[in-house]
Structures are given as C-alpha cells and as structure tokens.
Amino acid sequence: MLKKRRETLIVSNVRRVVVAYPLPAGLTSDLRAQASGADDLKQKGVAEAIRAIEGRPSTPKPSLDDLLAAAKRAAADGRQLDVLLLFIQVTQDYGPKLMTSGDVRKTVGDEVRPLLQRAYQDPETAHFALASGLSGKPMTPSERQAAASFLAHDNLDDRPYGTFRYVTFANLVRGSSDVAQWGPSILKSMPSPLVENYWVHIAAHPWSSLTYKDAGDAYLQTFDASDAWLAYDLGREVDKDWRLGTMQALSTFEDQMRSAQPNFF
DSSP states (O other): OOOOOOOOOOOOOOOOOHOOOOTTTTTHHHHHHHTOOOOOOHHHHHHHHHHHHHTTTTOOOHHHHHHHHHHHHHTTOOOEEEEEHHHHHHHHHHHHHHHHOOOHHHHHHHHHHHHHHHTTTSHHHHHHHHHTTTTEEEEEEEHHHHHHHHHHOOOOTTTTTTTHHHHHHHHHHTEEEEGSSHHHHHHHHHHOOOHHHHHHHHHOOOHHHHHHHHHHHHHHTOOOHHHHHHHHHHHHOOOTTGGGTTTTTHHHHHHHHHHHTTTOO
C-alpha cells in the first residue's frame, strides 16, 4: 500500500549570469547565408548592407563634393528633378555634417539653394517635392493619393537617387488613413508588402541609417520585432553617425527597456 509523503526542496542563490556561447569556429552567419544569391527584395537589401559594412559595396558612397558637382551639372543640363534628388541624397548621406558643421551647412546652402529655387518651378520636381513633404505643406487625402500615384507610376529608378521614391511612397502610405479608398493600381505598382520598398532603396543606396529606421518602424507596426531589430542593427553598423539622426530615438528606447526590465534585456 502506497503512503503519501511530502518532500520540500529549497532553491537558493538563483541568479542570471552571462556565459560565452560555445559556437564552433568557422561558422557562416545565417544572415549572410540567407542573403547570398537571394532574389527577394529584402535579402538583396540585406546583402548590400553587409557589403557596405564590410567595405566592399557594389557602388562606392559618393563624396559630398561629388554630389554637389553632380547637382550643378544636372541644373546646367536642365534636369531639374535630378537636382532635387541629389539634394535629398546630400541630406540623407551627409545629414550629420549639415547639422554639426556650420561651414558645411553654409557651403551646401549657398551652392544648392539657387539651384533648388529654379528646380521647384519644374512641374515634375514640384510633384516629387510635395510627395516627399519637402514643401512643408499639409496634404489633404486627395493630395496624398495624387502624390502616391505619381510615385507609383513615374519610374525614376535610373535617375540619381531615384529609388528614394520607394522610401517616400512607403512613408506616404504609412501616414495615410484612407489608403483603402485609393485607386487599386497605386499599391499594385509598388513592392508588397510595403516594407519591401525600403529594401529596394537600401539595395541601391545602403549608406543612411534613416532608411533602416523607417524599415524597422514599419516592421514594428506589424509586430515583427525580429526583422525590426535586424533593420535597426544594420543601419547602426553601416552609418557610424546614426546617433545624430532619427535612430537615436531607438537607442533611448532600448535604454528605457533595459532599465524597466533588467531581467529580460
């Protein structure tokens, strides 16, 4: 006949410690393996980001002087939209220099401002400026749909920094509450899911942490934390000046999580 018995276990000195994970030498990163030879837009962007981080990008990052010279040539040739696109590239790739150096800011302003004033008189340039929000004007729902339609149907991929239209389009859609009422051809003409638009631009221009921040935020909107931090971490590796841009807000958020939940972060 079985008898009941009670056993008391006392656990003491419970704690969390950090130990080295014993991985064998010579392993290839799963991230690198997935990006190698992949055809989907995200993995192409990831692959180009890795190449940029390692110092072997498909296309070298242009210098600030190169971009300013290209903008002057575009203006002389009457390519007004290219002037705006190149200026956007300056702000994306060299934003920290513009913020921290008064001399650089003055040089860029003196050289580009008159070029932009003429460029904005061009209808196509004005459309893009409105879509990207550079004009600073609030947009009604009808204006947002028209701007999205322009970005979706006007292929600028061969223009200098033309793939920035994908970033502008994705940000425009994310900021619109009436997308369901838009013409169906608008969304069908652009990559889907929406976050893929950011990777298209990253694959062509992997240098600015701002685009990675947008991509990460888009993933978080769909509760995809893993891909969000993939985008964030790549952006912080590729852009050493990320602390001077919007990515700094992420660092603050991570610090808050570590402070509030020390056992989990």
